[in-house]
Amino acid sequence: MTTTPLAHRATTAAARATDLSKVYGQGETQVVALDRVSVDFRQSEFTAIMGPSGSGKSTLMHCVAGLDTFSSGSVRIGETELGTLKDKQLTQLRRDKIGFIFQAFNLLPTLTALENITLPMDIAGRKADQQWLQTVIDMVGLRDRLSHRPTQLSGGQQQRVAVARALASRPEIIFGDEPTGNLDSRSGAEVLGFLRNSVRELGQTVVMVTHDPVAASYADRVIFLADGRIVNEMLHPTADGVLDQMKAFDAKGRTS
């Protein structure tokens, strides 16, 4: 996996956090979830965020994705600084520039697969780019399932719908929160394959939080968090490499 860096890719950041801190509570009960984290998520790159429970990996993702507020520092999506945005603008930003994939699929049971895929565009009141939509649908292999409702689909199929939903509106960046957490390993591998293909073939930017080394090995780059700080970074990871790194954290955690 340690091949040459893809030179043709732009090196500008799709999202950037600078000195990002998130503090819960005050005084003695104060908990620092994120401690001056600075990180760039480069365009057309597949980044995995890893770390033990409570390391702040989900908080980092939520703050960068505009789902959660932060205490200090700055977050940019493209050229937009999130810290100064009101809820309405933040919602609009999420709608237009960000795609989401959740662990629990989170599809609307009343809508068909196709309707779920085009939901973000419906919300924005935009027409879907048909050509792109067809490309995405073919990529996730849902052509013959489009009129099914989520309850008629398997877990893997549901998550594929969710992936298509995230891709369909061509967001600047897609965030995945444990996207394979609820899937068996085969379906999980499928979904991860799609995500990697979307980066390789379609130039998409993907950031994914996971605790599964195998899932992380699909990424171009893995960021390791512990106690709210970035402690390591690995380019072109392998599952074994990630696992070793995680074991090292655990060992450190036990000895300290």
Add this chain to the structure above:
Amino acid sequence: MFRTALRNVLAHKARLLMTVLAVVLGVAFVSGTLVFTDTLGNAFRKQTAKSFDGTAVVVSSPTSDSGGGMSQDGLADATLKKIQGAEGVAGAVGRVSGFAGVADQKGKLIGSSWSNTGANFAPGKDGEDTSYDFTKGDGPVKADQIALDRKTAEKGEYEVGDTVRVSTSGPVREFTLSGVFTTEDGQVNAGGSLVLFDTAVAQKLYLKPGHFSEINVAAAQGVSDQKVLTEVKELLPKGAKAKTGEAIADQQAKDIESGLKNLNTMLLVFAGIALFVGIFLIANTFTMLVAQRTKELALMRAIGASRRQVKSSVIMEATVVGAIASALGFLLGLGLAVGLRSALSSFGAELPAGALVVAPTSVLAAFVVGVLITVLAAWLPARRAARIAPMAAMGSAHAVATTKSLLVRNTIGGVITLAGAIGIVSGAATGGGQGRMLIGGGAFLALIGVIVLIPLLSRPVIALVRPPLSRLFGVSGKLAAQNAVRNPRRTGATASALAIGLTLVTGLTVIGVTLSHAIDKATTDNVRADYMVTMASGNTMDASVLTALEKAEGVKAVSGQQAFFLKIDGEERIVSAVDAADVSEVFRLDTVSGSLATLGEGRIAIAEKTAEENGWKPGDTLPVAFHQDGDDRKAEKKELTVGAVYKENEFISPFVLSASVVAPYDSTPDIQEVWLTMDGGESAANEQALVKALGNDPGMNIMDKQELRNSFGGMINQMLNIMYGLLGMALIIAVLGVVNTLAMSVFERQQEIGMLRAIGLDRARVKRMIRLEAVVISVFGALIGIGLGTFLGWAIGETLKSSIPDYALVIPWARIGLFLLLAGAVGVLAAMWPARSAARLNMLTAIKTE
């Protein structure tokens, strides 16, 4: 088990809030009604007992039939004297009374006409009348003196010595106020006015000189009422009746009680409707609570709880909720009873004071009703809870609402609805009282059937509104329409609650509006006159009123309408005696044959149907018998020629004669109304001219055409408004149901809403989505109700058709539109709180996996 139930209730406080509120309102309605009528009944009973205090025996005048109405012959002075001298009698007072209206400083009548009474002042040897306590001045002893009750004197701002204008049956007269009194008289205490005249004046006004309509007898010390009764009875003329004061007080109390019982029943019917509506809300809540607790209940089953135990745990929970709500409802009911009394007094109906009466049965009723309704509503959810398999404990997620069993449900619903509809239609075809009975039964069945069917109906109906909703409101509209049918049972129950209220509201409105249209039409079609003059008291007028009006400025045509009893061709008939020259100027009489001008020649005019039935036509002569002053014994046989046949007119009897033909046989004509056509039609100046001609008499009622219409149609409108008010409680509970359903939906769909927020649905549109869902459900319920209500209105109208001329069904589109609009508004209102909590949802916790 009880502790589990109690703990469950406490754990779901918020979710049970609407259920508790619904039961509280229903129970408050019931207990408020019971306490209010008990309190009122008790107060009235005390009052009647008080007003007969000291009256041992009451003697009432003999009556005789004067050919149509009963009239009093009076008790002569001599009878009074004899009674006064009887053994065991301490004293006896003769009474005579009738209508007397008092003008205030501006010349307007004080109080409402039905409670304006006049009576005689009957002083004893000491110059005092024991029934009246004078606070100022003395009783009237001269012909030009009167006394007034304290409240009336205050309202009119009259002081002793002032001149007061009093209206009785003749022209208004001026009297000098000799005194102001208080009394225990029930009607006066209820806000009526009472004028006391000198006995001779009152006798002349209300009966005949030297006669009384009633004699009140007081017993001497130590003599029983019964003894006095026996003594007095022997002294009475034929036909006079005597009863003990106690018996009369009892009778009056009984009359009041039966009147209150009717009020009671009516209020309880509406309370019942409100409670019935509440059932749907309660059932929804318990269904959700059970669904959410599927795992927990399954676990209980798995560790050995029997079905019966699971079921009774839910029932127990319902019992606890019902009992708490009943207690609160009862307290609210007490407040309602107090509030109702002050509300009624602020409308001018003064009720006797008295302590709040809380009968044990009222308390019992409140709890029985509250608990029973809650348990009843929770029964089905409890049964469903008992059916949860122990295996469900191991499964995941909530129990999904089944659509499978809807098939059985729909078949049953379809059959019941069909049976109901057949009942209604055949009732409409049958007509009359029997038809209405059929309709009543059919309506009940149809309502139940539709309620059963509503979940089925909801899908296609709401599918219809989906395209316009998504076009208008984008993704919020689309999702709202879909969410509304996600749980058809719950949506159905919610919509049913609204549908019941609106069925009744619409049905009543259709009938009410149709009837008032018929009345309007009858008025415009049958009346030409600009004004109608009547006595405020509802009594008939004497000829002087007619004479006075004839002289009024601007009068073009004037005719009295006098009821006269005449035996025509062997049958007793009521004839309208009118002014022969002017009758066709004040009424729209369409002549079928002959000419109305012949009335002036002493001929009789007959309405078409009556003429046809008897085969009479112009030129025929009919044998008639005139009674001298209504006396059967003095009949004069004559013949009358039919002069004209006219189309039926609602405002005049089927026989018309000239007043001059009748005059020789009626020394005291009873003129019911005077109709006038004026130069320039209805105008303020013309009305003023009439007021002036009548001598500014506060006892006279002058109505223009609009007021005439209102006097009939107004009552219908008033009835409708009262019904709307009473159905309001049921509608409030239905609205609570919508709030409840939406709160549940928002709660259940937290994760979904969180996801929608994450992928870019802003707060405003989340709110709109919830609001639209509420609007869709409410308007759906309203549509069902309006449809059913209109159908019922039509059916009942069909049964009334034969008894109402000019009947034509009127669908009040404007009001129906208003109802729909209100239903939409109700939806928006009901969604306010759920929508806000949906928009404020914490996105991160919502999307987090369970």
